[in-house]
Amino acid sequence: xxxxxxxxxxxxxxxxxxxxxxxxxxxxxxxxxxxxxxxxxxxxxxxxxxxxxxxxxxxxxxxxxxxxxxxxxxxxxxxxxxxxxxxxxxxxxxxxxxxxxxxxxxxxxxxxxxxxxxxxxxxxxxxxxxxxxxxxxxxxxxxxxxxxxxxxxxxxxxxxxxxxxxxxxxxxxxxxxxxxxxxxxxxxxx
Numbered sequence: 001x002x003x004x005x006x007x008x009x010x011x012x013x014x015x016x017x018x019x020x021x022x023x024x025x026x027x028x029x030x031x032x033x034x035x036x037x038x039x040x041x042x043x044x045x046x047x048x049x050x051x052x053x054x055x056x057x058x059x060x061x062x063x064x065x066x067x068x069x070x071x072x073x074x075x076x077x078x079x080x081x082x083x084x085x086x087x088x089x090x091x092x093x094x095x096x097x098x099x100x101x102x103x104x105x106x107x108x109x110x111x112x113x114x115x116x117x118x119x120x121x122x123x124x125x126x127x128x129x130x131x132x133x134x135x136x137x138x139x140x141x142x143x144x145x146x147x148x149x150x151x152x153x154x155x156x157x158x159x160x161x162x163x164x165x166x167x168x169x170x171x172x173x174x175x176x177x178x179x180x181x182x183x184x185x186x187x188x189x190x
Contacts, residue, residue, distance in 0.1 A: 003048045006150045007055045010157065017161040021063050029057035029074050037074050041081060043101065046127055048146040049116050052105060062109045064169040066153055069106035069114055077104045080113060096121055096139060097189040102132060111135070116146055122187040141185040152177035 001009065014022040034050055037043075045053075058073025065071050072080070084098040099121050104113035111134035120126040122141060129143040143149040156175045160167055 001151065001154075003051055003147050003150065006147070006154050007051065009154050010150070011055070013154065013157045013161055017157070017165065017167045019166075021059075021065075024060040024063060025056040025071065026058040026060070026073055028055060029053040033057070033074055037078055040078060041085075041100065041103075043103065043118060045103065046116070046118070046146070048150075049103060049105065052146065052150075064172045065106065066156075066172050067175065068173045069108050072104050072107045072113070076107065080104050080107070094137075094190040096187070097137075098132065101126075102130065104132070114142070117141075123185065137188040137190055139187045139189055141183065141187065142179070143183055144180060148180055149177075152179065 011022075014025075034045065034053060038045055053074055056071060058076060059065070059071045062070050081100070081102075081104070084093075084102075085100050087093055088098050088100065099117070099119050101119035102113075102115040102117050102121075104115045106114035113132045115130050115132050117128045117130040118126050120128065121130065122139065125144060127145045128141050129146060129149045131138070131140045131142060133139075143152065156177050157167075160171055160175055164171065
């Protein structure tokens with residue numbers, strides 16, 4: 001499936017199995033919002049990440065989208081990046097605690113993120129999906145790219161939806177995606 005096909009499938013699954021959550025999703029990010037984000041951080045977002053934010057630009061509240069993480073909006077991602085970039089510039093972080101080319105797209109509401117790593121930290125593979133913890137050194141590369149991650153998320157939603165007509169936050173916090181061979185990869189900042 002292509003990335004847009006996966007988004008369409010996810011949209012349908014959320015409408016069917018999480019209608020209240022689906023109603024909390026934000027409207028798509030506009031081309032102007034995406035361009036402003038790229039300009040502020042001097043980044044070029046990959047096509048899939050642009051499509052992600054153009055699907056739903058975040059959500060209202062902190063209900064779990066997947067594994068205790070909610071969708072981050074461009075504004076929220078920008079705020080997280082500003083804070084972490086400032087701390088990095090001030091010398092407050094050890095090596096690989098944060099990188100200016102990490103773009104958060106999920107958050108847990110406590111300062112932790114799942115990011116698309118445009119730099120390829122640790123592995124040399126730009127576009128990988130990486131966990132960033134604000135108070136813990138672990139830096140796990142979860143998936144090789146956003147498409148592999150979304151494929152796993154859609155599969156988990158399909159499996160959970162086959163077992164229960166309505167899915168709750170508790171369902172989504174407990175679900176484990178199937179990782180591609182060689183993932184996750186464990187690293188540490190410092």
